[in-house]
Amino acid sequence: MFREQYDVIVVGGGHAGAEAAAAAANMGSKTLLATMNLQTIGQMSCNPAMGGIAKGQIVREIDALGGYSGIVTDKSAIQFKMLNKSKGPAMWSPRSQNDRMRFAEEWRLALENTPNVDFYQEMISGLLVSGNKVIGVRTSMGIDIKGKAIVLTNGTFLNGLIHIGEKQFGGGRAGEKAATGITEQLVDLGFDSGRMKTGTPPRVDGRSLDYSKMIVQPGDAVPEKFSYLDTPILTKQRDCHMSHTSEVVHDLLREGFERSPMFNGRIRSIGPRYCPSIEDKINRFADKDRHQLFVEPEGWHTVEVYVNGFSTSLPEEVQFKALRSVVGFENVKFFRPGYAIEYDYFPPTQLKHTLETKLIENLYFAGQINGTTGYEEAASQGMMAGINAHLKINEKDPFILKRDEAYIGVLIDDLITKGTEEPYRMFTSRAEYRTLLRQDNADLRLTPMSHTIGLATDVRLKRMQDKEKKSDAFVHFFRNTSVTPEDINPILESVGSASVKQSDKMFKAFSRPKVTMDHMMRLESVSNFVAEQELDREVMEQAEIQVKYSGYIQKEKNNADKLHRLENVRIPDNFDYSKLKSLSFEAREKLEAIRPISISQASRISGVSPSDISVLLVFMGR
């Protein structure tokens, strides 16, 4: 039934697994995607949306590297918004609502159309290990399948336990079995494991809602998209809506608190801090008399609706009664109640930067299994694990993204260096170089690197090079073309900026606050240049950002260069920290556990102080 030996076997067909299989296969590995249910490949377990603050940047990065999440998202989008457009471009974050069923279908089609991917539907219940190396997997029916590298992407399925009020039952997601066997074997092999929890709101029947009482939340008037390739742009969009909870709703919810698994001690594991359940919000922010609820359609044609903001594991009748008191929900009918789920994860400090485990060679972990939350975080890890599994078995150098190169670099470095005790989600604030890590330039940052390792296609590289060439030429034009006071002063005055007395380079006026590309386009020479060079919106936006933020960008580049100097001071693999007596006890313990690859990574480990770093620097300097 199977090849004698696969190059890469990916366990799990969620967001991490799908990207891992795509990356490994597209680089040339004979890949098997083994998952419990082939109908749920690319399933969105929670909200039907991709992107958002910092997460949108990650999807753009996955796309720039040659992954599929951006393409699948564009093909199944029903609404698009660029969040934070009123702030600087470092904060702009694309977000889309998606058709849940089409999203999964597009993922399945994308993988079916990827040469080198074989599929198999069954639970994987164990790993085949020889010495300290993984050599395959064993299915729950006892079939052994050989593979040179294995990527585990089990999501919320490992010993998953679902809670609704006082009821609890095994499951990896509503209506799906939990996965057993893998945690137990990994613990026997010496891995540490932990428990986390997450939750989801009820899904309701859109026909039972009164939208006229809610606030309409339309998409952007000029929608954009995620992929740098030619994916469709939305020509029509579906509206979302907004309503609010109230004191009455809170009181009704409180009636169920003593039967809540969150409050009666049945759920002990930690959930996502930034995605709290409604009962958690009422409890923690007792002074707030209402909370926002976003009413999100689950697709183009379905009547199913996702009630964002009402995640809960209270008894179903309490959920129902409380939701019926929300404005617009007076006659609501449920498709299914909300629930919480507890699952096993493996503290990610047990991984290398490649996402290979330190304990077992050629075994990789990606996605929720590493303590993260979110489709985007999972997909990006899957992709990096797939890439590195392929590179490792072909004896090539690992592919590691640095913190100033990608949010994906920040994510993985945070996970393996600091670990996480609560579900980790990405934020712009986690990235120290966010002016460099923008959504608009992910292709410029990453496509050439990915092309070099054999993943991004020639088409991608060519598109990126065209964009770079054209935007550089446009910036050059602004730097080298002068504008007279007669021409520029009307623009400056229109935005309340001081007028000029002499001709000067356009770059100067354009750099001023409030002067935008739209203003500059009023100058004939600028609009002529755009027409002659056939510059599109993306190129113009790129040039505008390069002009207006050049100072900030340069400053961050300089800071990043300083960091690189520390990154270049490598710490040997098996360095013996016990011989550095001046290290603090805590630092020695942490350094031994995490085994950083550079002084720079060592400096990010909590418990390693600046004086410990000096000790290391003096020694390594020698």
Ligand SMILES: Cc1cc2nc3c(=O)[nH]c(=O)nc-3n(C[C@H](O)[C@H](O)[C@H](O)COP(=O)(O)OP(=O)(O)OC[C@H]3O[C@@H](n4cnc5c(N)ncnc54)[C@H](O)[C@@H]3O)c2cc1C
């Ligand atoms: C109830 C719930 C609520 C959530 N709420 C949020 C939220 O509010 N915000 C947010 O950002 N994220 C949320 N998430 C998390 C989000 O769904 C995940 O972060 C994301 O799906 C993780 O992707 P993944 O690929 O790691 O795992 P998953 O998407 O869970 O996919 C795991 C895959 O592995 C398969 N599998 C598992 N074990 C085996 C095995 N042994 N053998 C074969 N196949 C196996 C499963 O069938 C599945 O296909 C929620 C998830 C759930 C379940």
